[in-house]
Amino acid sequence: xxxxxxxxxxxxxxxxxxxxxxxxxxxxxxxxxxxxxxxxxxxxxxxxxxxxxxxxxxxxxxxxxxxxxxxxxxxxxxxxxxxxxxxxxxxxxxxxxxxxxxxxxxxxxxxxxxxxxxxxxxxxxxxxxxxxxxxxxxxxxxxxxxxxxxxxxxxxxxxxxxxxxxxxxxxxxxxxxxxxxxxxxxxxxxxxxxxxxxxxxxxxxxxxxxxxxxxxxxxxxxxxxxxxxxxxxxxxxxxxxxxxxxxxxxxxxxxxxxxxxxxxxxxxxxxxxxxxxxxxxxxxxxxxxxxxxxxxxxxxxxxxxxxxxxxxxxxxxxxxxxxxxxxxxxxxxxxxxxxxxxxxxxxxxxxxxxxxxxxxxxxxxxxxxxxxxxxxxxxxxxxxxxxxxxxxxxxxxxxxxxxxxxxxxxxxxxxxxxxxxxxxxxxxxxxxxxxxxxxxxxxxxxxxxxxxxxxxxxxxxxxxxxxxxxxxxxxxxxxxxxxxxxxxxxxxxxxxxxxxxxxxxxxxxxxxxxxxxxxxx
Amino acid sequence: xxxxxxxxxxxxxxxxxxxxxxxxxxxxxxxxxxxxxxxxxxxxxxxxxxxxxxxxxxxxxxxxxxxxxxxxxxxxxxxxxxxxxxxxxxxxxxxxxxxxxxxxxxxxxxxxxxxxxxxxxxxxxxxxxxxxxxxxxxxxxxxxxxxxxxxxxxxxxxxxxxxxxxxxxxxxxxxxxxxxxxxxxxxxxxxxxxxxxxxxxxxxxxxxxxxxxxxxxxxxxxxxxxxxxxxxxxxxxxxxxxxxxxxxxxxxxxxxxxxxxxxxxxxxxxxxxxxxxxxxxxxxxxxxxxxxxxxxxxxxxxxxxx
Numbered sequence: 001x002x003x004x005x006x007x008x009x010x011x012x013x014x015x016x017x018x019x020x021x022x023x024x025x026x027x028x029x030x031x032x033x034x035x036x037x038x039x040x041x042x043x044x045x046x047x048x049x050x051x052x053x054x055x056x057x058x059x060x061x062x063x064x065x066x067x068x069x070x071x072x073x074x075x076x077x078x079x080x081x082x083x084x085x086x087x088x089x090x091x092x093x094x095x096x097x098x099x100x101x102x103x104x105x106x107x108x109x110x111x112x113x114x115x116x117x118x119x120x121x122x123x124x125x126x127x128x129x130x131x132x133x134x135x136x137x138x139x140x141x142x143x144x145x146x147x148x149x150x151x152x153x154x155x156x157x158x159x160x161x162x163x164x165x166x167x168x169x170x171x172x173x174x175x176x177x178x179x180x181x182x183x184x185x186x187x188x189x190x191x192x193x194x195x196x197x198x199x200x201x202x203x204x205x206x207x208x209x210x211x212x213x214x215x216x217x218x219x220x221x222x223x224x225x226x227x228x229x230x231x232x233x234x235x236x237x238x239x240x241x242x243x244x245x246x247x248x249x250x251x252x253x254x255x256x257x258x259x260x261x262x263x264x265x266x267x268x269x270x271x272x273x274x275x276x277x278x279x280x281x282x283x284x285x286x287x288x289x290x291x292x293x294x295x296x297x298x299x300x301x302x303x304x305x306x307x308x309x310x311x312x313x314x315x316x317x318x319x320x321x322x323x324x325x326x327x328x329x330x331x332x333x334x335x336x337x338x339x340x341x342x343x344x345x346x347x348x349x350x351x352x353x354x355x356x357x358x359x360x361x362x363x364x365x366x367x368x369x370x371x372x373x374x375x376x377x378x379x380x381x382x383x384x385x386x387x388x389x390x391x392x393x394x395x396x397x398x399x400x401x402x403x404x405x406x407x408x409x410x411x412x413x414x415x416x417x418x419x420x421x422x423x424x425x426x427x428x429x430x431x432x433x434x435x436x437x438x439x440x441x442x443x444x445x446x447x448x449x450x451x452x453x454x455x456x457x458x459x460x461x462x463x464x465x466x467x468x469x470x471x472x473x474x475x476x477x478x479x480x481x482x483x484x485x486x487x488x489x490x491x492x493x494x495x496x497x498x499x500x501x502x503x504x505x506x507x508x509x510x511x512x513x514x515x516x517x518x519x520x521x
Numbered sequence: 522x523x524x525x526x527x528x529x530x531x532x533x534x535x536x537x538x539x540x541x542x543x544x545x546x547x548x549x550x551x552x553x554x555x556x557x558x559x560x561x562x563x564x565x566x567x568x569x570x571x572x573x574x575x576x577x578x579x580x581x582x583x584x585x586x587x588x589x590x591x592x593x594x595x596x597x598x599x600x601x602x603x604x605x606x607x608x609x610x611x612x613x614x615x616x617x618x619x620x621x622x623x624x625x626x627x628x629x630x631x632x633x634x635x636x637x638x639x640x641x642x643x644x645x646x647x648x649x650x651x652x653x654x655x656x657x658x659x660x661x662x663x664x665x666x667x668x669x670x671x672x673x674x675x676x677x678x679x680x681x682x683x684x685x686x687x688x689x690x691x692x693x694x695x696x697x698x699x700x701x702x703x704x705x706x707x708x709x710x711x712x713x714x715x716x717x718x719x720x721x722x723x724x725x726x727x728x729x730x731x732x733x734x735x736x737x738x739x740x741x742x743x744x745x746x747x748x749x750x751x752x753x754x755x756x757x758x759x760x761x762x763x764x765x766x767x768x769x770x771x772x773x774x775x776x777x778x779x780x781x782x783x784x785x786x787x788x789x790x791x792x793x794x795x796x797x798x799x800x801x802x803x804x805x806x807x808x809x810x811x812x813x814x815x816x817x818x819x820x821x822x823x824x825x826x827x
Contacts, residue, residue, distance in 0.1 A: 038558065038602050038788075045604050120570045128564035185604060201603055201610055202784060203686065203776035229685055229774040233669045237677030237684035400556040400789065407556075441565070 029221040029518065032229040032244040035369050039201055039228075042185040043166035044122040048421075051510045053205055053226050055162060058169040058190035059215070061091060061110060061145075062161035066506030066513040068324060068424045070161060074215060076105060076170055076191075077157075086152035086462040093143040097214060099172040100195040107139035112173040114147070117166070121181075125165035126430060129155075152462045158426035163508050193219050193515050203228060209518070216519035224514060236495070245497045246512075250372050251312035254493045263496045265505045269323050269489040271370060271419035272316050275381070276435075276445040276484040278406050284413040285359045292482035294349040298388045299381065300341040305488050308373050308380055312491045315339075318475050319484030320420065320432055324507050328425035328464075329471040337479050346388045358389030362414035364402040365394050370492060371419045378417070381487075407442040419490055421509040425471070429458060432474060436483070446483045529813050533806040537799065541592070544798040545585050545791075554601045554789035575601055588795060597796035602788045607796045610781060615800065617687060618770070618777035621700065622762035624693040626755070629701035629708060634744075636705070637712025641747075642739055644717065652709060659706030668699045668772040685774035696773040700766055704758045711754060715747035722746075753812055760808035764801040 037049040043058060063074020072078050077091040097105040117124060118131040133153060138146040147156055160168030170191065176184045188196050193213035197206040205226045209219035227244060229235045235247040239262060246265075249257060254264055281287040286295075301315035316323075317338050326332070350356060363385075365378035375396065382392035395414075402416045420431065436446040437455045451474055458470045478484070494505060494512070506513045555571050563571075572578045576598075579587075591598060597607035640652035675695060676684035683692040719725060720743060728738045767779035778797060785793035 038604075040604050042604070121574050123559055123563075123567070123571055125563070128567045131566075200776055201605070201613060202780050203774070227686065227774065228776075231669070231672075231772045231774070233672050233677070234685045234772060234774055237672045240677045241680050241684060243684070398552075398787075400552045403556045404552060 027222040028225065029223070029246075029514070030225045030227060030244045031512075031514065032227045032235045032238055032247040034230055034232065034235070034248055036205070036226070036228045037369075039199070039205075040185065041188040041196065041199060041205075042181070043169040043171065044117050044119070044124055044127075045185065046124070046166060048125050048165040048510045051162070051166060052512050052514070053207070054166060054169065054190075055192065055511055056194040056207055056224060056515055057188060057192045057196055058166075058171070059097065059105070059192050060160070060162040060168040061114075061170055062157050062168055063215075064162035064508055066504045066508065066516055068163050068507050070157060070163075075161065075168075076110070080157055082154075082156075082462075086154065087149050089147045089149070089156045091145050091147070091157075093145065094214065095143055097191055099175065099191045100189045100210065101172060101175050103172060103174055104142075105170060105172075105191050106142040107145040108142070109173045110145045110170050111137040111139050113169065113171040114160070114167065116171065116176075117169075122167075124167050126159055126167055129430065130159055130167055151460065154462050154464060154467070155426050155429075158424065162511065163424050164427050164430075193518065194224055197223070216515050217521040219515075219518040220520055221518045224518070239495055239497060242497060245500050247495050249493050249495045251310040251491070251493060254310065254312060254495075257495045261498055263498070263500065265494045265496055265503055266312070267492040267494070267505055267507070269314070269422055270492040271421050271490045272321060272323070272486060273313075273371070273377070273417060273419050273488050273490055274316065274319055274321075274484055274486045275415050275417040276319070278412050278414050278416065279409055279445060279447055280412050281447070282412075285353070285355050285361075286413055288353040288355075289481060290349040290353040291355060291359075294346040294353070294388060295385060295390070296339045296482055296485050297342045297346040297349070298384045298390075299339070299485065299487065300384065301339070301488055302341070304377070304380060308377050309488060309490065312493060313488035314491075316486040316489050317479065319478045319482075319486050320435055321475060321478075321486055322420065322422050322428040322431065323489060324422040325425040325428035325471070329428075329468045329475070331468075331472045331475055343384075343388050350388060350390075356389070358391055360391040360393065361385065362393050362395055362411060364405075364414060364416045365396045366399045366402055366416075368399055368419055370490070374417075377487075381415075381485075406445075409442075415485075417487075422489075422507070423509045425467075427509065429455075429467075429471065432471075433459075436474070436478065446478070448477065448481065448483065451477055525817050526810075526814055529810050533810055536806060537802055540799065540802050541589055541795075542585070544795050545588060548789075548791045548794040549581070551786070552789055554791065556789075558601060558788075575599075588792075592795075592799065597799075598792040600785075600790055600793050602784070602790045602793070607792045610793060611778070611796055611800055614776055614778045614781045617775060618763050618766060618779060621693065621696055621766065621770075621775060621777060622759055624697040625701035625762050626704065626759050628697050629704040629758075630755070632701075633705045633708035633712060637709040638716060638739060638744055640709065641713045641716030641720065641743075649713075652713070656706035656709050659702040659704075662702075664699060664703070664768045665772060667702065668696070668769060671695045671699060672772065687775065696769050696775055699773070700762055700769045704762065707758065708751060708754070712747060712751050715750050716743055719743050719746045753815055756808045756812045756815070760805045763804055 038046055040046040040050060043054055046054065060075045061077050063071035065071045065074065076094050076097060078094050080089060080091045082089050093107060099105060114137055118127045118134065133149050133151065134147060135150045136148040138148065140146060149156065158164060172189050175189050193216050194207035194209055197208050199205045207224045209222050212218045229238065232250055232253065236249065236253065238244040239247050258264055277286045285291045305311065305313040305315060317333065363378055363382050365375045367374040378394060382394050385392050405411045406416055433455055434440050434443045436444065436451055438444050438447045438452050454470045454474050458467050461467050461470065496503065503517045504513060555568055559567055559571060595608060599605060600607050600610055603610065636652045636655060640649045643649050672684050672695065675681050682694050686692060725738060725742055728742050766777060767783050769775065770777040770779040771783055781793060782797040785797060
């Protein structure tokens with residue numbers, strides 16, 4: 001019994017001596033996230049979803065400002081220009097940049113990295129289009145690389161920039177050739193401001209700063225650690241204890257954390273939450289434009305934004321309307337484009353279309369990363385549609401199951417949704433080309449010859465102004481034909497410690513610009 | 522005895538062999554992992570490339586025999602999600618689960634023993650009822666709720682203990698307690714009923730008649746004999762703690778086998794699902810085999826019947 005009491009006392013004493021960790025003046029930065037996605041360290045195995053930590057270890061060929069603009073100060077290329085016919089893009093490389101191994105970054109590394117990124121093993125987002133487009137990569141000098149394309153194009157700099165995926169990350173050719181892909185995937189080497197220290201899968205990724213880096217000077221934080229903490233209560237507890245400096249939080253915890261004095265950094269319009277019908281439309285009520293409009297008019301977007309998304313969302317009115325591209329395309333949302341909440345008119349439209357007695361429609365319900373409200377949102381949507389007489393059936397699934405049905409077109413007319421990450425014009429074009437171009441086959445949700453024609457013109461166009469005109473017309477057509485139900489733009493909150501300071505979280509998809517936070521420039 | 526052990530061993534191996542088929546089929550029945558690995562913008566060519574590279578384009582029968590053949594050599598292939606050998610992932614995670622389970626087991630035994638003994642000795646009193654309440658709560662409160670309350674109050678508000686991760690002995694306390702409370706309840710009830718059985722036995726009465734101090738009667742003579750059932754159950758409880766810690770490991774961000782299983786299931790990572798299921802099944806089989814042997818060693822009737 002005495003021994004027992006001694007052990008219990010020892011256990012209790014441990015609980016009393018362990019206090020909160022001081023957060024003041026830490027040389028470390030710790031970021032707690034609900035998901036790490038694939039947790040891979042090799043850029044060609046990850047794609048855009050792992051950019052937030054890879055962009056600290058690697059440099060891109062073309063830099064991007066946190067606001068998504070191309071930057072000659074943020075990438076390895078200090079300038080780039082196309083040939084007259086837009087089939088040869090020449091990139092001039094920054095001199096004196098070294099990998100963490102000490103080797104200098106040259107045009108050979110750029111060429112080799114790009115070939116690797118578009119190779120068959122690659123699972124990055126845009127390997128396919130680049131593979132189709134690139135004819136050759138030339139290295140006329142160690143500080144110059146020329147990318148030759150099969151067709152005239154404007155997209156090369158953006159595709160190889162930080163604003164999209166990971167194809168533009170420059171990797172050390174000699175290191176990977178000497179050690180192999182598997183070693184590189186475990187101990188990656190780049191030329192970014194932070195070098196890899198360790199990865200414990202399912203737990204954390206730890207990076208340490210280089211002494212000085214051309215991008216950010218001497219990094220303010222000696223180490224940056226990304227912690228995987230799936231449960232939100234745990235992330236918030238870690239924040240309160242000062243054990244983490246940044247944590248992603250749900251929209252409904254924002255008010256509570258603000259009351260406690262934690263700064264909230266909001267990624268405004270990080271994603272558009274949009275719904276669509278699985279094709280084909282033949283024989284479906286939604287073949288009729290009036291039915292599609294009615295289903296849009298039946299939804300009170302303002303109420304949804306307030307009730308389901310805790311006021312951290314704004315109504316959206318353009319299907320697939322990725323608002324970060326509006327600036328580049330010169331697209332402006334007019335008052336006429338905004339759907340009012342008008343169930344009476346919705347009922348009238350249904351009656352005119354011959355569905356006064358309603359019709360049945362399946363709605364898939366699932367959670368998504370960044371959308372914990374997924375199922376509640378789907379329930380609310382079915383409620384709105386039931387009010388205008390549509391007999392909705394909620395089908396709980398997980399997203400991959402829905403995606404399979406969507407791609408296989410096994411359940412035409414059924415609805416699904418996605419919180420599509422906002423992006424710049426090239427990224428938007430790539431997304432719309434997948435979801436609104438009938439030749440994309442499986443993923444197309446529009447099937448409109450007029451939009452097909454416009455998208456084909458965009459592909460061949462090298463005048464950015466003309467691309468802007470075409471894309472504005474695409475958006476206008478998507479809206480006027482009601483090809484989907486755009487619901488809200490979601491704002492994503494990140495809670496920070498009280499000592500974190502200024503942080504421009506930016507508007508580049510899947511990137512938080514932690515390096516900007518660590519910048520001493 | 523050797524025949525008995527061999528028979529149990531063969532039964533375990535047959536169970537594992539059947540399990541390879543079950544887990545192989547069920548893991549694939551949940552869907553296509555490429556739907557999660559590849560982005561929405563991936564083309565059909567991207568899908569074909571990835572399928573070929575990951576070996577998912579081969580016939581199922583070929584994939585199954587490849588999986589079994591390699592598993593026999595300790596190679597479970599590469600994770601589709603993390604793109605690393607599965608064995609490495611299990612090697613990283615299993616020790617964390619074992620350590621947490623060991624802590625939870627130790628802590629729960631330290632709590633269950635005095636509670637069980639005191640409850641039996643003071644049967645029908647307020648102390649007994651209090652112990653019963655602890656047992657009922659331990660078995661009825663949802664683990665995720667207990668975990669969240671402890672994190673919110675003890676770690677977040679009071680800031681007495683770490684909220685997550687593995688960082689020293691203190692980080693074991695909250696997940697260990699959460700995981701072990703269920704065991705406390707079970708063990709305490711088991712011990713209480715075993716103690717009550719031996720309370721009226723002749724040798725206990727004799728000890729009292731001989732004038733042995735009451736504390737010695739309870740803690741030495743009674744407890745020693747009541748322990749036989751409890752100790753054999755402890756092994757089974759330990760395997761349960763190792764293999765069912767998904768919720769605790771997820772909430773406390775504990776990089777263990779349960780979390781690995783959860784991540785693998787949500788990302789359709791077949792090789793990891795197969796390896797985790799077989800590893801946990803092997804642990805359970807091993808523990809059950811050990812318990813059977815222990816029983817057989819203690820009780821010759823089982824030995825001869827088996």
